Amino acid sequence: MAHNHTHSHGHGHDHGHGEVFHSHAPVGKMKQAFLFTLFILVVEVIGGLFSHSLALLSDAGHVLTDIAAIGLSWFALKQAEKPSNQNMTFGYYRSGILAALINGITLILITIWILWEAYGRFQHPEPVQSTWMFVSAGVGLLINLYLGLGMRHEDDINVKSAVLHMLGDAAASAGVIVGGVIILLTKSSIVDPILSVCIALLIAFGAWRIVKQTTVILMEGTPQGIDFQKVVNEIKLVPNIKDVHDVHLWSITSGKNAMSCHVVLDGDMTIRDSQAILRDMEHRLIHLGIGHVTIQTEDCDHPHENSELCAAKEVHHHH
Structure with a gap:
């Protein structure tokens, strides 16, 4: 993270220090991502209902969490721009972390729903029309790749979590397209629930990482990458x-x-x-x-605990 060595140390005590790390968050890009993702959701839900594909509907579930993720990230980026005040002396940066945490939890819940639905499908496979799967998933794939790749260089964890959603979505859509091809060729619909399980696990994996990272920040843990x-x-x-x-x-x-x-x-x-x-x-x-x-x-006479945390080498001063 130490990427700004040109810092001026010429004047007294510099209170501007932390601003070295301020990422110019892409609020406009987030807004665009939000609207596009909303469009994908509509397309996939309609496609999922027409084609009876659980894989498409679970992908739509995935997209719904994306909308939540991107909406929350967008909200948090706006919040982070608010200046600190007497009630919030650190400003509103944490709202982004809270947003990411809520995201992560919703994602895990959606995963459970998809797994439950897929379990039902394994018992009673439903016929799936693959043409709709192609069209809807194709739209999802293209838009998500465009959005995710456009923002992949951002440092903000909040933006990162949203980009993770977008790329995960692109992968899921690609999976749905492959599934559609297999269903066309084999006329077997069991591919559909198998795919939806894979998408669910994909969602859960990303979500767990977000939950873990945000919890460390909210618990005031030592930051990642700092020894x-x-x-x-x-x-x-x-x-x-x-x-x-x-x-x-x-x-x-x-x-x-x-x-x-x-x-x-x-x-x-x-x-x-x-x-x-x-x-x-x-x-x-x-x-x-x-x-x-x-x-x-x-000074040496100041009374204090002799430890860095409460577990360090004692230093005895001889006066």
């Missing part, structure tokens, strides 16, 4: 820092990492000396992908 011990060691390398404790690492939203800690400095230092140390620390941490840093400086 706690490495951060602590880096701070200890700063000249004149005797010790560090009470270290907290978390993400405000994906890609916006924050940290707070207490550092022990030599008691005879002037404020100006300690400013130089703060700047040195901030500079090192930016390179590790942490943009928002809050540091409490203390």
Whole structure:
């Protein structure tokens, strides 16, 4: 994540630090994706009803979760643009994470529904008309590829989760088309529920990853790709820092990492000396992908727990 080394450290204490990681989220693209996906849903539901294809209907279920996903992502991107205020001092970034979490859970529920329906179909296979399957799935495939590939380079987890939906959808539509070909050739409709099970598992896999990642962020866990011990060691390398404790690492939203800690400095230092140390620390941490840093400086006599978390090497100071 540390992709901005041109940061100016020339002036006092720079509170603009975290903005290094602000992704210019594609609100317009999301809106376009939302409208297009709505169109796919209509086409696939009509196609699914006409062709009696569970694979198409489960794909439509997949698309419905996409609409939720994209709608929520779009809403969250709009929210994230709102400035922070006295009630929400971190701004509204977390709304995107909440959106992604709700997405993930809905997706898992839809998966269960598809599996249940498919189970019924295995017992009593229904005849499926494949022409409708081609047309509807073809529309879905093309639009999703266009949308997903158009946004695949975005960093925002919220946008990533939406793109994952789109590409998953494209894969599912492609599967439905292949299924249609097999049904045409073999005249056997059992392919349909088999396909819908595959689509369901595809949905569940993506959903589980989203749920896991968002839960870590909401639980204030150490951000993905950041090594706690490495951060602590880096701070200890700063000249004149005797010790560090009470270290907290978390993400405000994906890609916006924050940290707070207490550092022990030599008691005879002037404020100006300690400013130089703060700047040195901030500079090192930016390179590790942490943009928002809050540091409490203390002297050796300051009473505190002797640990980084509550599990670290004790440092005994001899006065």
